[in-house]
Amino acid sequence: MRLVLLYHRIYTLDANPYGTLVSPKHFEEHLDFLTSFGEIVSLHDLLTRDDLKSGSNLISITFDDGYFDNFTIAAPILLRRNLPAAFFVVSGSIGSDREFWWDDFARVLPLLKASPLCSIASDISERLGVASPRDFCYFETRKLLYRYLKCSRAVERGRLLEIMRQHTGIEIHRRRDYRSMTAAEVKILGEAEQFTLGAHTTSHQSMSLLSSEEQLTDAVDCKAKIEEISGQPIWAFAFPHGVRYQDFDEKSTLALKCAGYRAGFCVAEQEVDCRAKFRVPRIFIRDEPGSCLAARLNSLIRTWADLRLERRRTEP
Ligand SMILES: [Zn+2]
Numbered sequence: 001m002r003l004v005l006l007y008h009r010i011y012t013l014d015a016n017p018y019g020t021l022v023s024p025k026h027f028e029e030h031l032d033f034l035t036s037f038g039e040i041v042s043l044h045d046l047l048t049r050d051d052l053k054s055g056s057n058l059i060s061i062t063f064d065d066g067y068f069d070n071f072t073i074a075a076p077i078l079l080r081r082n083l084p085a086a087f088f089v090v091s092g093s094i095g096s097d098r099e100f101w102w103d104d105f106a107r108v109l110p111l112l113k114a115s116p117l118c119s120i121a122s123d124i125s126e127r128l129g130v131a132s133p134r135d136f137c138y139f140e141t142r143k144l145l146y147r148y149l150k151c152s153r154a155v156e157r158g159r160l161l162e163i164m165r166q167h168t169g170i171e172i173h174r175r176r177d178y179r180s181m182t183a184a185e186v187k188i189l190g191e192a193e194q195f196t197l198g199a200h201t202t203s204h205q206s207m208s209l210l211s212s213e214e215q216l217t218d219a220v221d222c223k224a225k226i227e228e229i230s231g232q233p234i235w236a237f238a239f240p241h242g243v244r245y246q247d248f249d250e251k252s253t254l255a256l257k258c259a260g261y262r263a264g265f266c267v268a269e270q271e272v273d274c275r276a277k278f279r280v281p282r283i284f285i286r287d288e289p290g291s292c293l294a295a296r297l298n299s300l301i302r303t304w305a306d307l308r309l310e311r312r313r314t315e316p
Pocket residue numbers: 064065200204240241
């Protein structure tokens with residue numbers, strides 16, 4: 001089977017609200033398991049190799065967003081083990097003073113007092129045409145606001161985050177623990193033979209929120225910026241948020257093809273089908289011990305094998 005794994009950060013912080021942080025210890029455990037589970041190969045090899053024997057696995061490791069720890073922690077671990085990986089970078093965040101909006105959000109939300117939080121949540125519920133969270137339960141409110149921010153354009157998102165920030169009275173400045181890679185770091189990463197650089201849009205906007213023209217412009221600009229920094233051709237693209245039909249659609253894959261990409265990567269717990277190169281599924285990896293990842297991947301592989309058998313049985 002062919003599998004692509006999706007990591008974001010190899011780092012430890014007190015909070016992990018989106019489950020995107022994997023501790024270095026767990027990452028090492030994952031690699032210990034993965035090297036026995038199959039062969040870890042580059043994205044190019046995963047999509048093109050035709051010598052896969054029955055019962056063996058090809059695995060690719062990918063990282064999204066371009067946080068600094070990809071460079072300072074993940075890359076050295078991978079280099080020490082001589083393992084390939086791909087890094088999908090948000091071009092507009094390279095060397096930026098700003099944190100990603102979801103980190104700003106996770107920072108201000110717990111500091112908001114009940115009354116402004118209720119008034120913001122009521123306003124958003126009305127805009128979305130949905131009922132306000134029951135008793136303004138914190139988790140439901142968080143879910144509602146996150147959904148709204150994710151579906152908003154940058155200007156609206158900035159407006160709402162600014163309102164939230166004003167209510168808390170804190171000054172937003174970029175924290176060291178949340179920065180993106182600098183241009184120099186991206187360049188050095190791309191120079192390592194076993195690493196692949198990929199594009200992850202210019203601003204991490206869901207592609208499906210953009211018009212066809214805007215999607216094409218974004219795909220072209222992001223590719224050009226990372227190529228300029230790294231001096232190498234960028235052929236792979238990862239869709240922000242990555243859920244098919246929700247975050248990207250057929251228009252998005254057309255934009256990628258027109259922009260000169262050769263593959264697009266999404267998020268789904270599915271076996272890779274090399275014929276569908278513009279919606280290659282990736283399995284979201286969370287912070288769990290190597291034994292838990294082993295159990296999860298083995299279970300997925302069994303399910304996929306059963307599905308294959310079922311398909312063969314029912315196909316004419
Ligand atoms: Zn992302």
